[in-house]
Amino acid sequence: MKLHLSLYFLVLTTLAACGGTSGNPSVNNTQNSDILISEERTFDHNTWCTQSPEVFEVNISNVDDWFSIEYTIALDTAIYRYETVPFYTDIYTPDGVHRHMTPEIPIKHYGRWKGETRDGYQVISKVLYEYFAFNKAGKQRIEVRQATSQYNLEGIHSFGITIKKVELDFEKMRNS
Numbered sequence: 001m002k003l004h005l006s007l008y009f010l011v012l013t014t015l016a017a018c019g020g021t022s023g024n025p026s027v028n029n030t031q032n033s034d035i036l037i038s039e040e041r042t043f044d045h046n047t048w049c050t051q052s053p054e055v056f057e058v059n060i061s062n063v064d065d066w067f068s069i070e071y072t073i074a075l076d077t078a079i080y081r082y083e084t085v086p087f088y089t090d091i092y093t094p095d096g097v098h099r100h101m102t103p104e105i106p107i108k109h110y111g112r113w114k115g116e117t118r119d120g121y122q123v124i125s126k127v128l129y130e131y132f133a134f135n136k137a138g139k140q141r142i143e144v145r146q147a148t149s150q151y152n153l154e155g156i157h158s159f160g161i162t163i164k165k166v167e168l169d170f171e172k173m174r175n176s
Contacts, residue, residue, distance in 0.1 A: 036060075036067070040160035046076045048156040053090075053143040056161050060134040065165050069129040072160040073105055074121040080155025083108050086147040087159075094138030102147060103128045121157045131168060 037058045043049075073085050086104040105126050107114055115124030134140055142161065146153045 034165040036163045036165065038160070038162040040072065040158050042158045043156055046079065046155055046157045048146045048153045048159065050146055050148075050151055050153070053145045054159055056142040056144070058140050058142065058163050060137050060140055063134060063137050065133075066168055067129075067132045067134070067163050068127050068166045069132050070125055070127045070162045070164075071103070071105060072123065072125040072158075072162070073107070074118070074123045074157040074159075075107065076120075076155045076157055077113060077122050078155075080107075082148070085156070088143075088145045088147050090143045090145075091134075092141040092143070093134070093136035094140070095136055097136065104147075131166065 037056060039056055041054045075085075084104040084106050086102070089101045089103060091099045091101075105124060105128075107122070107124050113122045113124075115122050117123070144159065144161070146156070
């Protein structure tokens with residue numbers, strides 16, 4: 001009984017330390033029917049906890065379609081001290097197949113911040129997967145975690161994802 005209470009207290013303490021996201025995710029309800037998801041998560045105290053994955057869900061109806069995946073991050077430049085924002089992305093298909101990716105967003109170019117300043121934060125967007133194929137139809141679960149050695153990564157105000165349907169551009173692919 002004493003061990004049970006200790007474990008319960010440890011779990012509650014860990015969850016409280018991470019803080020989680022504040023409020024509800026914002027969803028961009030755009031008229032563009034090619035956008036499947038556009039969500040942003042805001043972090044309490046501008047701190048992204050490694051123990052709290054951000055979970056996004058998207059429904060894929062046709063595995064023959066191609067998609068671009070764009071990540072957006074808003075930083076408090078007075079606090080954030082790294083040159084990139086490394087994170088893990090895990091995609092789980094409806095049948096349980098798992099894909100693990102380790103992208104990162106470069107946030108400076110020759111010492112200057114990329115992106116634009118909005119509401120006091122530096123907002124940087126990057127298309128990390130220009131042509132991405134989902135291999136199973138149905139609801140995909142996307143989990144994103146920060147990938148630094150810091151338990152609480154300070155200076156991260158929000159993290160967002162946009163997934164939209166794209167057409168293959170063979171000419172562009174050939175020239176790049």
